[in-house]
Amino acid sequence: xxxxxxxxxxxxxxxxxxxxxxxxxxxxxxxxxxxxxxxxxxxxxxxxxxxxxxxxxxxxxxxxxxxxxxxxxxxxxxxxxxxxxxxxxxxxxxxxxxxxxxxxxxxxxxxxxxxxxxxxxxxxxxxxxxxxxxxxxxxxxxxxxxxxxxxxxxxxxxxxxxxxxxxxxxxxxxxxxxxxxxxxxxxxxxxxxxxxxxxxxxxxxxxxxxxxxxxxxxxxxxxxxxxxxxxxxxxxxxxxxxxxxxxxxxxxxxxxxxxxxxxxxxxxxxxxxxxxxxxxxxxxxxxxxxxxxxxxxxxxxxxxxxxxxxxxxxxxxxxxxxxxxxxxxx
Amino acid sequence: xxxxxxxxxxxxxxxxxxxxxxxxxxxxxxxxxxxxxxxxxxxxxxxxxxxxxxxxxxxxxxxxxxxxxxxxxxxxxxxxxxxxxxxxxxxxxxxxxxxxxxxxxxxxxxxxxxxxxxxxxxxxxxxxxxxxxxxxxxxxxxxxxxxxxxxxxxxxxxxxxxxxxxxxxxxxxxxxxxxxxxxxxxxxxxxxxxxxxxxxxxxxxxxxxxxxxxxxxxxxxxxxxxxxxxxxxxxxxxxxxxxxxxxxxxxxxxxxxxxxxxxxxxxxxxxxxxxxxx
Amino acid sequence: xxxxxxxxxxxxxxxxxxxxxxxxxxxxxxxxxxxxxxxxxxxxxxxxxxxxxxxxxxxxxxxxxxxxxxxxxxxxxxxxxxxxxxxxxxxxxxxxxxxxxxxxxxxxxxxxxxxxxxxxxxxxxxxxxxxxxxxxxxxxxxxxxxxxxxxxxxxxxxxxxxxxxxxxxxxxxxxxxxxxxxxxxxxxxxxxxxxxxxxxxxxxxxxxxxxxxxxxxxxxxxxxxxxxxxxxxxxxxxxxxxxxxxxxxxxxxxxxxxxxxxxxxxxxxxxxxxxxxxxxx
Numbered sequence: 038x039x040x041x042x043x044x045x046x047x048x049x050x051x052x053x054x055x056x057x058x059x060x061x062x063x064x065x066x067x068x069x070x071x072x073x074x075x076x077x078x079x080x081x082x083x084x085x086x087x088x089x090x091x092x093x094x095x096x097x098x099x100x101x102x103x104x105x106x107x108x109x110x111x112x113x114x115x116x117x118x119x120x121x122x123x124x125x126x127x128x129x130x131x132x133x134x135x136x137x138x139x140x141x142x143x144x145x146x147x148x149x150x151x152x153x154x155x156x157x158x159x160x161x162x163x164x165x166x167x168x169x170x171x172x173x174x175x176x177x178x179x180x181x182x183x184x185x186x187x188x189x190x191x192x193x194x195x196x197x198x199x200x201x202x203x204x205x206x207x208x209x210x211x212x213x214x215x216x217x218x219x220x221x222x223x224x225x226x227x228x229x230x231x232x233x234x235x236x237x238x239x240x241x242x243x244x245x246x247x248x249x250x251x252x253x254x255x256x257x258x259x260x261x262x263x264x265x266x267x268x269x270x271x272x273x274x275x276x277x278x279x280x281x282x283x284x285x286x287x288x289x290x291x292x293x294x295x296x297x298x299x300x301x302x303x304x305x306x307x308x309x310x311x312x313x314x315x316x317x318x319x320x321x322x323x324x325x326x327x328x329x330x331x332x333x334x335x336x337x338x339x340x341x342x343x344x345x346x347x348x349x350x351x352x353x354x355x356x357x358x359x360x361x362x363x364x365x366x367x
Numbered sequence: 368x369x370x371x372x373x374x375x376x377x378x379x380x381x382x383x384x385x386x387x388x389x390x391x392x393x394x395x396x397x398x399x400x401x402x403x404x405x406x407x408x409x410x411x412x413x414x415x416x417x418x419x420x421x422x423x424x425x426x427x428x429x430x431x432x433x434x435x436x437x438x439x440x441x442x443x444x445x446x447x448x449x450x451x452x453x454x455x456x457x458x459x460x461x462x463x464x465x466x467x468x469x470x471x472x473x474x475x476x477x478x479x480x481x482x483x484x485x486x487x488x489x490x491x492x493x494x495x496x497x498x499x500x501x502x503x504x505x506x507x508x509x510x511x512x513x514x515x516x517x518x519x520x521x522x523x524x525x526x527x528x529x530x531x532x533x534x535x536x537x538x539x540x541x542x543x544x545x546x547x548x549x550x551x552x553x554x555x556x557x558x559x560x561x562x563x564x565x566x567x568x569x570x571x572x573x574x575x576x577x578x579x580x581x582x583x584x585x586x587x588x589x590x591x592x593x594x595x596x597x598x599x600x601x602x603x604x605x606x607x608x609x610x611x612x613x614x615x616x617x618x619x620x621x622x623x624x625x626x627x628x629x630x631x632x633x634x635x636x637x638x639x640x641x642x643x644x645x
Numbered sequence: 646x647x648x649x650x651x652x653x654x655x656x657x658x659x660x661x662x663x664x665x666x667x668x669x670x671x672x673x674x675x676x677x678x679x680x681x682x683x684x685x686x687x688x689x690x691x692x693x694x695x696x697x698x699x700x701x702x703x704x705x706x707x708x709x710x711x712x713x714x715x716x717x718x719x720x721x722x723x724x725x726x727x728x729x730x731x732x733x734x735x736x737x738x739x740x741x742x743x744x745x746x747x748x749x750x751x752x753x754x755x756x757x758x759x760x761x762x763x764x765x766x767x768x769x770x771x772x773x774x775x776x777x778x779x780x781x782x783x784x785x786x787x788x789x790x791x792x793x794x795x796x797x798x799x800x801x802x803x804x805x806x807x808x809x810x811x812x813x814x815x816x817x818x819x820x821x822x823x824x825x826x827x828x829x830x831x832x833x834x835x836x837x838x839x840x841x842x843x844x845x846x847x848x849x850x851x852x853x854x855x856x857x858x859x860x861x862x863x864x865x866x867x868x869x870x871x872x873x874x875x876x877x878x879x880x881x882x883x884x885x886x887x888x889x890x891x892x893x894x895x896x897x898x899x900x901x902x903x904x905x906x907x908x909x910x911x912x913x914x915x916x917x918x919x920x921x922x923x924x925x926x
Contacts, residue, residue, distance in 0.1 A: 065534050067599055086598065087536075087863045096536075096567035101661045103393050103704035109743035111704065113466045113661045144910060145895040166575050169399070225820045244904065247924045259405040261429070263540035275899035278660075278892045279565045282705040289704075293421060293662075298539070300556045310926055313431070320902070320926070328905035348594030349540045351404035366685060451827050 038210075038217045047072055051212055052139070052160070056119040059092055061085050068236050070122065080124050083168040084341060088271030092154045094136060097292045100149065100278070102365065106285040123160045128173040128341040130161045130183040132271030137185075138333045139274055140318050149291075158205055161186035162268035163193065163225040168202035170342030172231040172355050175317060178339065181225035192222035227342065235326070242365040243327040248317070252364060256357060257318040258348040264295030266321070266344035266352075270338040272337045275301075321355060370567055371472055372419040373496040375444065378413035378470060378497065388468050392430050394423040401478075405430060419444070421477045425590045428546050431462045447487035448554030451545035451588040451624025454492060458629045459586070461549045469493040473501035481591030481604070482541040484509055491625060493584035509589075510615075513608040519551030528573070534599045535554065535590035541603050547583040547623075552577065584610025585631040588624035590624050646862060659663060659895045662702050662745030667688050667738055673724055673806035674799075677771055678736055679714065681722040682744055689719050690746045692752035695778040696886055700894050702745035703738075707731045710891045710909070712775040713749060714807075721746075724774040737775040750894040751913045753778045754858065754884065762856045763791035767869065768796045769841050769861025772807050775886045775913075776860050780810070784818060793821040794850060796860070798841035800836035801827050824848065842868035859883045870917060874908045880917035887913045887920075 040048065052058050052073075060069040060078035068079060069087040088192065104110045125133075133154075140150035164173075165218035173180060183189045187206035199217060201207040240243035246252055255273075269274040277294040281287055294301060297317050302310040311317050329337035345353045377641075379391045388467065396534045403422045410413055416476075428449045431441065451468065456629060471493025476482030484510065488501040508514070539555070540549045555563040555575060564571040582631035587607035594604050614621040614632045623629060631644045669681035680701075684690055693713040701723060702708030709731050711723040727736045738744070764783070770777040776795075783790050795815055799805045805888065806826060816823045826837040826844040837844060843866065855880060860868060866885055872881060875891065887908045892898040896910030904924040906912065 065530050067534060100599040103745075105704050109745075111662060111664050111745060113658060139897060143896070145659045145897075147895070147897055148660070244924065246755060255407075258407045258433075259425075259430075261540065261543040261596075263543040263596070264536075264538040264541045265596070268536045268538050273405075274897070276892070276897070277565055278708070278898070280707060281564060281566065281707060284706070287705050289702075291898075292567055294898070294900075295538070298556070300558050301900065302890060303558070306877070311888055316926065321443060323901075323904075324902070324922075328902065332907040339799050341377060349544055349592075351402055353398055354400040 038199045039220045039222050040190065040199050041218075042195055042197060043128055043228055044216045046077060046129060047216060048213060052121045052123060052158070056121050058088070058121045058123060058160075060123045061125075071218070072123075073188065075122070078124050080162055081165045084128070084171075084343070085267060086343070088132060089122055090127050090132065090136065090274075090343070092120060092122055093133065093157060093276060094140075094276075094293075095151055097290055098149055099288045099290045102286070102288050104278075104286050105282075111213045112316055113351070114151065117156045118147075118232050119156050119157045121160065124162050124182075124200075125159065125186070126162065126164045126341075127180050127183050128164075128171070128176075130159065130186050131173075131176075131178055131269050131339045132341070133159065134185045135272045135329075135333070135335065135337055135339070136274055138335070143332065145314070158188075158209060160187045160188045160190065162190045162197070162225040165193075165225075165361040166227045167229045168346070169230055169341055170345035170353075170355065171229045171340060172342065173340035174229045174237075175231070175233050175235045175355075176336055176340040176360075180216070180227040180305070187304060191225060193225045193227075194223055196222045197318055198222035231270070231340075231342070231355045232361040233303055233355040235336070235358050236362075237330075239300050239362050240330045243361060246361060246364060247323070249314075249364070251362075253315050253319045256322075256360065257337070258314045260297070260314045260318050261350050262297050262299065262314050262317065262350060265298055265319075265349060267292060267295035267297060269347050272325075272339060273342070281321040296324070297333060310333075318352075321357050322354065326358070326361075370418070372499040375417050375470065375472075376613060377416050378495065379408060379442065379638040382410045382468065383408070383411040383414060387440065388442040391417065391435055391442040391444070391470075391566045392427045393444035393470075394419065394425065394427075395418040404583040411631050414615055416443070419472060421510050424477050424479050424595060426452060426544060426546065426590055430457065431456060431467065431593075432549055435462070438530070440465075442470055442645060444470050444472055445490055445493065445619060446477075447473075447485065447489055448588065448590040449492065450490040450492045451487060451592060454624040454627045454629070455588050456549055457627035458624075459547075459549055464529055464627065469495075472498040473498055476500045477561055479591060479595055481589075481594065483507060484511070484589075487625075492627065506590075510608060510612045510643055512602070513612050515603050516609070529569060529596055531601050533569045533578055535576065535601055536599055537567060537572055538598060540596040540598065541598075542579060544596045545583060545592070546588060546592075548584040549580075554582075576601075576603075580606035580610060581633075583607060585614055586623050587611055589622075647659060654822065655731045658746065660702065660893060662747040663690060663709070665744055667740055667742050667744060668720060669722070670738065670740055672715045674804045674806075676736075677724055679722050679724040679775070679884075680735065680744070681720045681736070682746060683720045687719055689716060689722055689751050692716070693721060693778075695756055695782040696751070696754035696775055697749035697778075698891075698894065698913060699746055699748035700727070700750065700891075701731075701735070702722060702747075703731060704735055704743075704745060706734045707726045707730070708745065710750070712778065712886065714777045715781050722906075724771065724777075726771045727846065731903045748894065748908050750891075752911065754886075754914050756782050757855055759783070759858075760786075760789045761791065761848045762854055763793070763850075765796065765817075765845075765850055765855055765857045767796045767798070767841060767845065767859040769808065769858065769859075769865040770800070772859075772861030772865070773797055773811075776858055777807055777810060779858055780815065784815075787819055791820070791854065792857075793818065794848070795821065795823045796822070797825050797839065798844065798865070799825075799827055801829050801831050801862070802836075803831065804849055817904040840868075841865050842872045845869055846872040847877065849876060852863075852879070852882070854883065856882050862887045880921060883917045884914060885917065885920075
C-alpha cells in the first residue's frame with residue numbers, strides 16, 4: 038500500500054482526532070517534537086535537536102501526591118493520555134525499543150512508562166537524509182526501516198510505502214483506506230554520513246579497556262561534565278527522584294538525570310563512587326556500547342549523532358568507537 | 368595563522384622536552400571538517416597535534432580548574448579572551464600564577480559571532496607571545512544587543528525570557544564552560560539544601576538562570592562561551608551583559624579579567640559608594 | 646563456592662510507597678536507631694528475605710534505601726544511622742509517626758545455599774545490621790545450619806548495636822559463639838581490643854565447610870579478606886552486602902550500576918568472586 042505525500046495532512050487530521058499528535062517542528066527556533074498545529078510537519082532536513090523520549094518519559098513526571106500532618110496519605114498519579122508520535126526516524130524508533138527493554142521488558146515493569154507507552158501510537162517515517170554526524174547503519178539499523186513502529190512510512194519520491202507492524206497499527210490503517218492505493222515505492226536512498234567501526238565483537242572487547250587509564254584520560258580530558266549529551270540523547274534514561282512540597286501537601290516526581298553530573302553518585306555520607314570525569318564518561322561510553330548489551334542484547338546508542346552535534350567540547354562518540362576499535366584490535 | 372601554529376609546535380615541543388611543563392593545553396583537529404577540540408599534550412612528540420586556526424573556538428582556560436593541584440606547570444594556549452579568563456580565576460583565587468605558563472596567541476577572531484564585539488584580541492597576560500600582535504578593534508558597541516533588549520517593552524521582555532527559560536534544559540553546559548563559574552561546589556549541585564529544585568520547568572530554569580546571572584554578572588569576561596555551548600540557543604550573554612552595562616553606568620568603565628587582582632563590583636565594600644548603605 | 650540467586654521480588658507499583666506507622670524506636674548507639682513499622686491496618690508492609698532492602702521515605706523530605714534488619718508477623722525494621730537530611734529527620738520521629746515504605750528490593754542472602762555449613766558472621770559497626778537479618782533467619786531454622794561464630798566489631802563497647810541480640814539472644818543459641826571486639830578500650834570493657842581483621846585472624850577458624858558473611862566499611866572488608874585468605878578461605882565462600890546510592894530500587898534509574906550490574910537489582914549481596922568480576926569503578 039502507498040500514500041501520496043500530498044495527502045499527509047489529511048492523515049494527520051485523522052491521527053489528531055481525540056488524541057495528542059506530536060510531529061517534528063520548530064519551537065522557539067529549536068527543532069523538536071511538538072503538538073500538531075495543522076501546519077505541515079518538518080519531516081525533512083536534520084533530525085530534531087531534542088529526541089522524542091520526553092513524550093514517553095517526561096523530563097519531569099509526577100509519581101504520587103502526598104499529604105502530611107495529622108494523617109499521611111499517598112496517592113499515585115496516573116497521567117497517560119492517548120498520543121500519537123508521528124514522523125520519528127529509524128534511530129529514534131530504535132531508541133524507544135531500548136527504553137521498552139529497560140522500563141517494560143527487563144525485570145520490573147515501570148508503571149509510569151508502561152502506561153504512556155500503551156496509550157501511544159507510533160508512526161515512523163523513512164529517514165529523508167542523514168545529518169552530518171549520523172551513523173545508525175553502523176549500529177545495525179536501516180534508515181528506511183522501523184520494525185518497532187506501529188506504522189512505518191517508507192521510501193522516497195512522491196509516495197510513502199505504508200506498512201503496519203503491529204495490531205495497533207493495523208487497526209489504525211483501517212481508517213486510512215480512502216487515501217491508500219496499491220503500488221510499489223522505491224527504497225529510500227538516505228545513508229549515514231559516518232561509519233564508525235562498531236561491531237558486536239567490539240562491544241564484547243570494550244570492557245577489557247576498563248583499566249587502560251591513559252586511554253581513558255585522553256578520551257575524556259576535554260569533557261566539561263555538563264549534561265548536554267545525556268539530555269539530547271534519545272536513549273539516556275537515568276532519572277532522579279525528588280519531592281516538592283507546599284505546606285503539608287506535595288508531589289514526588291522523577292526527572293531526567295545525567296551520569297555526567299557530579300552529584301549523580303554522591304552518597305548521603307559524602308562518598309562519591311565516580312568522583313572524576315574520567316570515571317563518569319568511561320561509565321557513559323561503556324554503558325552505551327557494552328554494559329547495556331550484556332543485559333539487553335543491543336547497544337544503547339542508535340547513531341543519531343545528537344551528542345556529537347551538541348557537545349560543547351566537541352567530543353564525538355563515533356570517533357571514540359573508532360579509537361577504541363583501533364586499540365582493541367591491536 | 369600558520370606562523371603562530373609553527374611557533375606553537377616549536378615552543379610546546381621545547382617546553383615538554385625540557386620538562387618545563389607537565390602538559391600543554393591547546394586545540395587539536397577533531398574528526399570532520401572545520402572542527403577542533405581542546406587538546407592536552409603530554410609528550411613532546413605529540414606537539415605537532417596542536418593546531419591554531421579559526422575553528423579553535425573552545426575556551427582553554429576553564430580546564431585549569433580541572434587540575435587545581437597540578438604536579439608540574441601547565442602550559443596553556445591563550446587568546447585575549449582566554450587570558451581574561453585566567454585573570455578572572457587568578458583574581459578569584461582559584462588558580463596560582465606560578466602553576467601556569469601562558470603561550471599568548473594574538474587572535475583576529477574565530478568562527479564565533481561574539482568575536483565581532485571583542486575589544487581584546489591580544490593576550491593581556493602571557494609568558495611569551497606567539498606571532499605578531501593583532502590589530503585591536505573599537506568600531507562596535509559592546510552593549511548593542513543588551514540595548515536592543517532594553518528597547519523592548521517590559522511585557523515583551525517578560526515574554527521573551529519566559530520563552531527562553533521554557534526552552535532551557537538545564538544541562539549546565541553554560542556553567543561548566545564559564546571561567547567565572549568557579550565555585551568549588553555550585554549552589555545548584557548542593558542537593559541537600561534544596562536551593563535549586565530538580566524539576567525541569569520554566570520556574571526552576573529561571574531560578575537557575577537568574578541565580579547564575581547574579582553570581583557571575585559582575586565578573587563576566589564576555590568570552591561568550593555560555594552562548595556558544597548552549598544546545599538550546601539561549602541568549603545567556605544578555606543576562607550577564609545587562610549586569611555589566613549596569614556596572615559600567617554606575618562605576619565607570621567596567622570590564623573584567625583585565626588584571627589579576629580585580630575585586631568585582633558586587634563584592635566590593637566602599638564607603639564612597641554612590642548609593643547610601645542601608 | 647556459594648550460589649547466589651540474583652533475583653528479587655516486590656509488590657504493586659514498585660515506585661510508589663505505602664503509608665506505614667512507626668510502632669517502635671530503639672536507640673542502638675549514639676547515631677543509630679532501629680525503626681519498626683507496620684501498615685496502617687496493622688500488617689507487615691512486605692515480606693523481606695534476609696539481606697533485602699527497603700526504601701524508607703518521609704513525604705516532603707525524601708527517601709533512602711536501607712537493609713531490612715528484622716521482621717515479624719506484622720512488622721519490619723531497619724537500623725538507620727544519622728548521616729544525611731532524611732536520616733537526621735528520621736531520628737526526630739516518634740512512635741506513631743508516619744513513614745512511607747516500598748520494597749523489598751535486591752536479592753538477599755543465599756540462606757538456602759548456606760544450609761549445612763558452619764558460618765562466620767562478621768559485622769563491623771552498622772554493618773551488623775544486614776548480618777543481623779540473616780542470623781535471625783538462620784536462628785529460625787537453627788538445626789539446618791552448622792556452627793555459628795558471630796563477630797561484632799565496634800569503636801567502643803558502647804557502640805555495639807543490637808545489644809539484646811549480641812549479649813543475650815545469640816550467645817544462648819545452640820552451637821553458637823559470639824565474639825565482641827572493640828577498637829578502643831573503656832572502663833566498662835575488659836574483653837578484646839582489636840580491629841576486626843586482626844581479631845578474625847587470631848580466631849583462626851578453619852575454612853573447611855565454613856562460609857563467611859561479612860558486612861562493614863569497605864576498608865574492613867578488604868583487610869579482613871586478606872586475613873581470611875591467609876587462613877585458607879576462598880573468595881567464593883565470602884559473602885558481603887554492598888551499599889551505594891540508590892534512587893529507584895528496581896534497576897531503572899541507573900545510579901547504582903557497577904559495570905552491567907545494578908546493586909539494587911543484582912545485589913546488594915555478592916560473593917567476593919562475583920565482585921572480582923565487576924569493573925573497579
